[in-house]
Amino acid sequence: MFEGGAVSDGLRDQWYVVADASDVGEAPRAVTLLGERYVVWRPAGGRVDGPIAAAPDRCPHRHGPLSAGTVADGCLVCPYHGWSFDADGACVLVPSAGAGAPVPPTARLALCPARERYGLVWISPGRPNGEPPTIAQDADPDYRRVTAGIETWHTSATRMTDNFCDVAHFPFVHAGTIGADTDPVVGAVDVEQLDGDFTGYRYVVDVRDERGDIVRQAMSTGFALPFSVRSNTTYESGPRAGQDRVLLLCTTPVDDVSSLFTFVVWRNHDHDLPAEELLAFDRAIGAEDRTMLEQIPGALPLDVTGTVDVRSDRLSVRWRQAFGRLVAPGT
Ligand code: FES
Ligand SMILES: [Fe+2]
Numbered sequence: 001m002f003e004g005g006a007v008s009d010g011l012r013d014q015w016y017v018v019a020d021a022s023d024v025g026e027a028p029r030a031v032t033l034l035g036e037r038y039v040v041w042r043p044a045g046g047r048v049d050g051p052i053a054a055a056p057d058r059c060p061h062r063h064g065p066l067s068a069g070t071v072a073d074g075c076l077v078c079p080y081h082g083w084s085f086d087a088d089g090a091c092v093l094v095p096s097a098g099a100g101a102p103v104p105p106t107a108r109l110a111l112c113p114a115r116e117r118y119g120l121v122w123i124s125p126g127r128p129n130g131e132p133p134t135i136a137q138d139a140d141p142d143y144r145r146v147t148a149g150i151e152t153w154h155t156s157a158t159r160m161t162d163n164f165c166d167v168a169h170f171p172f173v174h175a176g177t178i179g180a181d182t183d184p185v186v187g188a189v190d191v192e193q194l195d196g197d198f199t200g201y202r203y204v205v206d207v208r209d210e211r212g213d214i215v216r217q218a219m220s221t222g223f224a225l226p227f228s229v230r231s232n233t234t235y236e237s238g239p240r241a242g243q244d245r246v247l248l249l250c251t252t253p254v255d256d257v258s259s260l261f262t263f264v265v266w267r268n269h270d271h272d273l274p275a276e277e278l279l280a281f282d283r284a285i286g287a288e289d290r291t292m293l294e295q296i297p298g299a300l301p302l303d304v305t306g307t308v309d310v311r312s313d314r315l316s317v318r319w320r321q322a323f324g325r326l327v328a329p330g331t
Pocket of ligand 1: 059060061062063064078079080081082083
């Protein structure tokens with residue numbers, strides 16, 4: 001599904017997280033997306049706040065790996081014969097021809113759309129219609145954002161996104177964290193358009209906080225195609241009433257059976273907490289999901305007749321149907 005000629009145009013025309021922005025510095029970086037290699041670099045050099053560029057990791061001359069090259073004077077320099085490509089992808093120097101010699105017009109990189117958003121690098125191998133999903137709290141100075149860094153999971157991106165839309169596994173997979181002693185019954189899942197980018201549902205849960213108090217949380221969980229899942233949590237009672245938290249889970253298919261995973265948290269509280277402390281609980285939850293998913297072979301069948309679904313699966317089924325239409329339009 002995610003490799004070679006099997007990748008649909010609908011899948012290509014999407015945004016994917018391929019790196020943590022802080023991991024793209026002075027050197028160009030290789031990433032693999034949908035079974036193909038890309039190079040990501042900062043044409044302005046090592047400034048991490050400089051713009052990002054991306055292209056297939058293949059020099060047009062003899063297909064040298066551009067990601068093994070360097071960035072110098074605003075250009076990406078191929079390590080094989082030293083051709084230099086400017087920020088627009090045009091070759092501006094062929095050393096063997098001598099300075100000032102004309103450059104073949106086909107000596108050009110096919111740049112991919114690239115964005116830096118939420119401390120992450122997003123690229124598209126096609127022509128996306130819109131932008132990466134909007135998290136409104138990112139523009140609100142009351143919220144602090146923390147990014148978790150990138151992991152590689154040995155499972156399909158389809159299984160990961162299905163899992164992130166599903167709360168019925170909490171008492172079982174997450175018995176060591178959020179799921180301890182919780183009610184396994186999942187209430188109504190009424191899927192709606194939550195906002196411009198996310199489709200999901202709202203619900204209210206009573207959980208026991210770290211002090212042993214029962215607190216009521218208003219939550220929503222939703223997806224944005226292809227592989228973003230967002231959970232919003234607002235404490236409605238107890239000492240944390242009014243505290244609000246947004247969790248964005250991002251999945252990227254490296255190939256059919258391995259995927260990148262990262263998450264970003266926004267909070268309007270605990271601004272002084274060290275980032276690692278703030279991330280620790282969500283990291284532990286992610287590790288529990290990973291342990292389960294890496295035991296399940298292959299991709300999730302997109303045809304819903306390939307699985308048995310119940311009421312609590314309503315959101316993940318909705319995602320699977322929408323995602324299936326990207327892969328095979330008209331179905
Ligand atoms: S392969 Fe890149 S310059 Fe020759
Ligand atoms: Fe989970």
